[in-house]
Amino acid sequence: MVAEASRPLERREVEQLVREVLRERLRLRNTPLPAIERSATTRTSGPPNPLVVNVSARHMHVTPADLEVLFGPGAKLTKLKDLYQEGEFASEQLVTVVGPRQRIIPNVRILGPTRNYSQIELSYTDGIYLGIDLPLRISGNHENTPGCTVLGPKGAVQLSKGVIRAERHVHMSTADMDYYGVKDADYMKLRIAGPCGVTFDRVKVRYHPKVILEVHIDTDEGNACDLETATFMELTK
Amino acid sequence: MVAEASRPLERREVEQLVREVLRERLRLRNTPLPAIERSATTRTSGPPNPLVVNVSARHMHVTPADLEVLFGPGAKLTKLKDLYQEGEFASEQLVTVVGPRQRIIPNVRILGPTRNYSQIELSYTDGIYLGIDLPLRISGNHENTPGCTVLGPKGAVQLSKGVIRAERHVHMSTADMDYYGVKDADYMKLRIAGPCGVTFDRVKVRYHPKVILEVHIDTDEGNACDLETATFMELTK
Numbered sequence: 001m002v003a004e005a006s007r008p009l010e011r012r013e014v015e016q017l018v019r020e021v022l023r024e025r026l027r028l029r030n031t032p033l034p035a036i037e038r039s040a041t042t043r044t045s046g047p048p049n050p051l052v053v054n055v056s057a058r059h060m061h062v063t064p065a066d067l068e069v070l071f072g073p074g075a076k077l078t079k080l081k082d083l084y085q086e087g088e089f090a091s092e093q094l095v096t097v098v099g100p101r102q103r104i105i106p107n108v109r110i111l112g113p114t115r116n117y118s119q120i121e122l123s124y125t126d127g128i129y130l131g132i133d134l135p136l137r138i139s140g141n142h143e144n145t146p147g148c149t150v151l152g153p154k155g156a157v158q159l160s161k162g163v164i165r166a167e168r169h170v171h172m173s174t175a176d177m178d179y180y181g182v183k184d185a186d187y188m189k190l191r192i193a194g195p196c197g198v199t200f201d202r203v204k205v206r207y208h209p210k211v212i213l214e215v216h217i218d219t220d221e222g223n224a225c226d227l228e229t230a231t232f233m234e235l236t237k
Numbered sequence: 238m239v240a241e242a243s244r245p246l247e248r249r250e251v252e253q254l255v256r257e258v259l260r261e262r263l264r265l266r267n268t269p270l271p272a273i274e275r276s277a278t279t280r281t282s283g284p285p286n287p288l289v290v291n292v293s294a295r296h297m298h299v300t301p302a303d304l305e306v307l308f309g310p311g312a313k314l315t316k317l318k319d320l321y322q323e324g325e326f327a328s329e330q331l332v333t334v335v336g337p338r339q340r341i342i343p344n345v346r347i348l349g350p351t352r353n354y355s356q357i358e359l360s361y362t363d364g365i366y367l368g369i370d371l372p373l374r375i376s377g378n379h380e381n382t383p384g385c386t387v388l389g390p391k392g393a394v395q396l397s398k399g400v401i402r403a404e405r406h407v408h409m410s411t412a413d414m415d416y417y418g419v420k421d422a423d424y425m426k427l428r429i430a431g432p433c434g435v436t437f438d439r440v441k442v443r444y445h446p447k448v449i450l451e452v453h454i455d456t457d458e459g460n461a462c463d464l465e466t467a468t469f470m471e472l473t474k
């Protein structure tokens with residue numbers, strides 16, 4: 001399958017390569033939604049909210065200004081699907097992320113609403129593929145983070161920073177923190193039992209008055225524990 | 238970046254696509270070795286062997302017959318690099334794995350020596366990309382496993398089975414099992430401390446008289462815990 005560089009390509013080889021690329025690009029239009037959701041099946045009497053664990057696939061947050069560069073003047077995010085937290089949504093807008101090795105990841109979904117910063121959240125698997133050494137950060141902390149090029153249908157944005165692996169975290173309201181006996185920025189443990197059982201030893205508490213209990217892990221973490229086949233989930237101090 | 242299917246491609250677009258594919262393929266010739274190795278820095282006095290944890294990237298094992306189909310009559314595996322276990326090696330031979338969604342993963346390295354079965358070990362991230370629902374298996378257990386197409390420079394092999402996610406495991410000699418107080422097929426826990434701290438709750442013991450202590454996890458697991466930044470590693474019952 002590796003083409004030789006030392007001889008000119010024959011016409012049939014060119015045609016085959018083009019067909020292959022087009023087939024792949026058409027296929028990628030059917031991009032999956034960014035989250036696989038699992039929740040504990042029985043709601044016990046105690047906690048104010050059920051334990052929900054979501055896998056965040058690679059995604060982008062975007063400023064209104066960057067959105068207009070990528071999708072044209074006046075562009076707005078349009079909703080594909082609501083996410084678990086009220087007001088958050090997966091948009092219909094997709095971008096292509098370009099890394100320093102000239103590799104690309106197409107069809108990266110923008111999660112809305114627009115933010116006051118642009119940010120790309122990738123897994124380490126993505127980072128190795130693209131050639132970006134991803135820093136581990138809580139969303140919005142862009143100190144000493146790398147940038148990248150982002151392509152939209154109407155233009156390209158050169159981000160100077162904001163490409164991160166999101167540190168695994170649990171969104172909590174005051175009621176959730178009271179129930180678990182933790183405070184903002186504490187670390188908790190999340191045990192996922194099953195054939196690929198894993199305990200995530202550092203799950204950071206992120207308080208916000210308007211959220212309800214929800215753990216976010218990335219695709220590396222979701223695949224490591226095979227969240228889909230989990231038989232039991234438990235969040236502890 | 239998505240080409241329109243409804244109009245013929247212009248010459249410059251064809252050229253650009255071909256250049257893009259060739260650039261990528263040339264780049265991929267520099268494929269990384271299949272394992273990132275971490276070992277505990279201080280060898281404590283007790284254990285017969287130091288704790289070594291290796292990340293296995295996607296790879297293939299191959300029968301002599303399949304090797305000849307892929308690489309031509311009389312083909313032999315040639316050594317690129319020794320692996321940790323004596324006699325095991327990363328070969329110079331690379332294949333392309335083709336999945337049912339017509340997506341491909343190129344540059345999958347064959348690990349030698351040849352086996353009496355052909356097998357492809359992928360991460361769940363790879364499986365989702367290719368469209369293969371990977372069963373979790375110990376190497377060599379191919380009951381109810383899917384197959385796939387494998388391409389080599391001289392031919393293609395249609396595997397009817399043997400495409401798996403390798404169940405995370407620890408290779409042990411009798412001395413290792415005695416030290417940890419475990420037996421073949423037991424499950425142990427591996428704690429990886431660090432910024433992305435994880436405890437793998439199900440690490441299967443695999444006894445063989447000629448091996449020494451070595452944990453194998455896949456790239457999803459290695460990236461979930463960010464093995465490279467680990468500050469402490471511990472294997473327990």
